Amino acid sequence: MVRWQGLKETIQLNSSTESMRPTNDLFAKKSFVLTFHKKTRGIVTEAYLNHVMEEGKAIQFKNSTRKLYANNKSYNWQYEGMWSWINFEHPATFDTLAIDPCRKQEIIDDLRTFKKAKDYYAKIGKAWKRGYLLYGPPGTGKSTMIAAIANFMDYDIYDLELTSVKSNAELKQLLIDTTSKSVIVIEDIDCSLDLTGKRKNKNDGTERDDQANNRRVTLSGLLNFIDGIWSACGQERIIIFTTNHLERLDPALIRRGRMDMHIEMSYCEFEAFKILAKNYLGIDSHPLFREIKLLLEEINISPCDVAEKLMPKRDSQDAEDCLKDLILAMEAAERKAKCKEAKPKNLVAELLKNLACFKKSMKHLKLKAG
Numbered sequence: 001m002v003r004w005q006g007l008k009e010t011i012q013l014n015s016s017t018e019s020m021r022p023t024n025d026l027f028a029k030k031s032f033v034l035t036f037h038k039k040t041r042g043i044v045t046e047a048y049l050n051h052v053m054e055e056g057k058a059i060q061f062k063n064s065t066r067k068l069y070a071n072n073k074s075y076n077w078q079y080e081g082m083w084s085w086i087n088f089e090h091p092a093t094f095d096t097l098a099i100d101p102c103r104k105q106e107i108i109d110d111l112r113t114f115k116k117a118k119d120y121y122a123k124i125g126k127a128w129k130r131g132y133l134l135y136g137p138p139g140t141g142k143s144t145m146i147a148a149i150a151n152f153m154d155y156d157i158y159d160l161e162l163t164s165v166k167s168n169a170e171l172k173q174l175l176i177d178t179t180s181k182s183v184i185v186i187e188d189i190d191c192s193l194d195l196t197g198k199r200k201n202k203n204d205g206t207e208r209d210d211q212a213n214n215r216r217v218t219l220s221g222l223l224n225f226i227d228g229i230w231s232a233c234g235q236e237r238i239i240i241f242t243t244n245h246l247e248r249l250d251p252a253l254i255r256r257g258r259m260d261m262h263i264e265m266s267y268c269e270f271e272a273f274k275i276l277a278k279n280y281l282g283i284d285s286h287p288l289f290r291e292i293k294l295l296l297e298e299i300n301i302s303p304c305d306v307a308e309k310l311m312p313k314r315d316s317q318d319a320e321d322c323l324k325d326l327i328l329a330m331e332a333a334e335r336k337a338k339c340k341e342a343k344p345k346n347l348v349a350e351l352l353k354n355l356a357c358f359k360k361s362m363k364h365l366k367l368k369a370g
Ligand SMILES: Nc1ncnc2c1ncn2[C@@H]1O[C@H](COP(=O)(O)OP(=O)(O)OP(=O)(O)O)[C@@H](O)[C@H]1O
Pocket: 096, 097, 098, 099, 136, 137, 138, 139, 140, 141, 142, 143, 144, 145, 244, 265, 302, 303, 304, 305, 307
């Protein structure tokens, strides 16, 4: 039987010992006293205290605020370090993420397995890291997924802006300066690195030929970043790429082993809609759900656009008003899509009409000439 007792002692600092602090400051010193029977000394001082320390560290890590890092430009490293950070306080979780529930469970299972797999990775001789490729149209939840993963794993996020990195050597330095238990993210990877070898300016889309200056990040530099020998310098890391254009990525970059899991973030389907309705309106069902289900089967609407409609815009707007707003928006989108589809048909009809007119005139001309 052990007994813990918390002690709090108030100490007065004097100016000679703490010269940087004002005199007569009062500080509280906290400690704990552990009392146990001498028969249990062996167990308490070894197994029990070790267990308490381990648990304490785990709780401290869980409670410590996670950080969101961004890379600094290299000419500032001397003053600012390689990465700047702010507290990471994104509220997204897997509960609030609107994707197909089976897919969601698969991702959660994968992350859980990864977290426990230190010995397994050591056994198979691989660095303890995993790559995820998130692809899909804008507003389908790729950034939200990254936040949910970081929250689920309790990891810091390193948001790597590739267009600010001048060379492969810099990229390696940045990698070395990241910590374990982290998610390293390169968003919109197709916009940051042209896989033919030229990099693009993210803002205006123009190409910079950095090769001439020998100052560029190349595909091989990036491949080394993901799984070269330096990539094993940290433990327990997840690397995530996002893109709106999967087809623009070099297969070498996204092959299994580099990007282990390819996750498609798709337009809103009914199961995802139900998660959004639960989050935004607090409802599991409604008579209008049937109509919404049918519309979702017909049109492509991003979860981002659905979420926007489900958000009440004024106090008097209830769940039904929001659902009606969503239906109106989807009906408008459906009409627009039908109009687009109809246009080529009209063009063909127009062409056929013109052709008939042309034939008629030719016949007329021939008759005249005859
Ligand atoms: N699947 C989703 N689940 C929950 N919320 C979502 C989802 N998709 C989009 N949202 C909402 O829409 C907003 C935009 O989504 P997000 O930034 O994650 O999309 P994205 O796919 O990263 O877009 P982009 O490709 O333009 O960067 C989010 O703030 C979130 O509120």
